[in-house]
Amino acid sequence: MSAKPDKKPQEAAVAPKKPGGMGLGGMKLSGLLKPQxxxxxxxxxxxxxxxxxxxxxxxxxxxxxxxxxxxxxxxxxxxxxxxxxxxxxxxxxxxxxxxxxxxxxxxxxxxxxxxxxxxxxxxxxxxxxxxxxxxxxxxxREGHTAREIAKLIGQRMASGMKKGEIAKRWGKSNAYITQHAALLDLPAPIAQAFDSGRIADVTLVNELVTAHKSNPQEVADWLADESQEITRGSVKLLREFLQDGKERDPNTVDAFNDKTDAELDSEGEGEGDVPPKKKTEPKEEDPTKIKKAIVQVEINGDLCRLILTKRPSDGDVAWFKNEVSGEEFEASLASAKLVALVEG
The missing domain is CATH 3.90.1530.10 (Conserved hypothetical protein from pyrococcus furiosus pfu- 392566-001, ParB domain)
Incomplete structure (x- = not known):
């Protein structure tokens, strides 16, 4: 019978377990200090x-x-x-x-x-x-949505943190934190459009909030149109339209007395103590402005339109809709040839 081989030196150096112990004699504590x-x-x-x-x-x-x-x-x-x-x-x-x-x-x-x-x-x-x-x-790796980021900012602020502290902790600019914090208290029509996914751009949300402060009903009516594409271009046109100012249509029915401006004007004529209300002509629309722009392109010989309300998976691609089949698909922007800009 052959002799048993000698034990390896490292094995011989390990102390035997003591009865009732946990057998930690050979464990290196440095092993507990490794990162997660x-x-x-x-x-x-x-x-x-x-x-x-x-x-x-x-x-x-x-x-x-x-x-x-x-x-x-x-x-x-x-x-x-x-x-x-x-x-x-x-x-x-x-x-x-x-x-x-x-x-x-x-x-x-x-x-x-x-x-x-x-x-x-x-x-x-x-x-x-x-x-x-x-x-x-x-x-x-989709990360947090803008609404989720706003909620996190709200939680940090509720705990006593300042916006500047949050920006420094997260490695973001103060403007980034301020813009997302504004999402915590949105007017109802804007909040609905944002929560439903019609608006994904935080900058657009803030621009609509600014427009809503001075023209709440007009912005609410504009957002109520589900077919309205909400893009940087369309919001810019909306704000320019609102800033230009517009006279109320004389045939608009007043909610308080159920009469139009024209009827009120005619009632005021002839009454010496009540000067007639000055009639205003409706302002002509600017023919150079497009209310709803549709960008048509050609991809692989097919006429398509650019979908501006659907988030692409990367920066160099976009979503398109085939004008004939109605199929929606994602493709490289480099493959799209601009054909026309038309009004929808």
Whole structure:
């Protein structure tokens, strides 16, 4: 019978368990101090120097993607400088350069870390990577809606935080916080349009709120038209129309006496102590203004219209509607050839 092999030195150094104990003699306390991301296998999680990481040249987001704008990277960098990177990026080992890594997911956190003058970043090594992984991650990462952001701001303000504190904590501008805070107390017709998804642009909401302060009924009537597309162009035309001023139609029935302005004028004539009401001519509409604009384009030989009320999945695409079949689809803006601008 052969002799048993000697124990390995590291095994011999471990003290035996004591009866009734928890067997912690061989445990290193440093293992309890790893970041929360260490739920991934230790071998997959590493703190890597930024200078050994490269961005994926074939990633689906182009360099002109809105998420890569300098101000966006500066916002991310500001939060990283103050709070660090809370979620590791994902990388894979470079097949062409041993010791280097290519980003699977987290290019903005990587750029933000550089902006914040960091030298390392936590990364999960994931060599089981396919290009579609990036597409799925970008499509599914919708983030908070403007209404959700407003609710969060309201909660922070209720706890005693100032808008400036929230802006600094979130790495956003004061104007961004103020605009979203305005969503907490909207006039009813604007709130209804916003909650239903007809308005998604916070800037448009604030422009409508401004118009509503001086012309509440006109704005409410304008929003009541469900066929009205709410875009930056249409809201601009609405505000210009309201600012130009308009006389009331003399045939409009007064809600208090059930008589038109014309009837009241005729009743006032001949009464010496009551001067007749001055008649006003209805103002002619400006023929150069378009109440509802329709942008027609040609895509693959088909006549289509640009849908301005449906949010695209990326900055270089948009939603279109085939004028013949009625089919709605998403396509690249570069593939659309402008045909005409008509009034709906």
């Amino acid at each position: 991301a260490a739920t991934v296998a230790d071998s997959a999680l590493k703190e890597l120097p930024l200078d050994v990481i490269d961005e994926d040249a074939d990633q689906p987001r182009l360099e002109d993607n809105p998420g890569f704008r300098p101000e966006m990277i500066a916002e991310i960098g500001g939060t990283i400088k103050a709070r660090g990177v809370k979620q590791p990026i994902s990388v894979r080992e470079s097949p062409d350069a041993p010791g280097r890594y290519i980003i699977n997911d987290g290019a903005r956190r990587f750029r933000g870390s550089k902006w914040a003058d960091k030298t390392t970043i936590w990364a999960i090594i994931d060599n089981d990577f396919v290009p579609d992984d990036q597409v799925v991650a970008n499509i599914q």
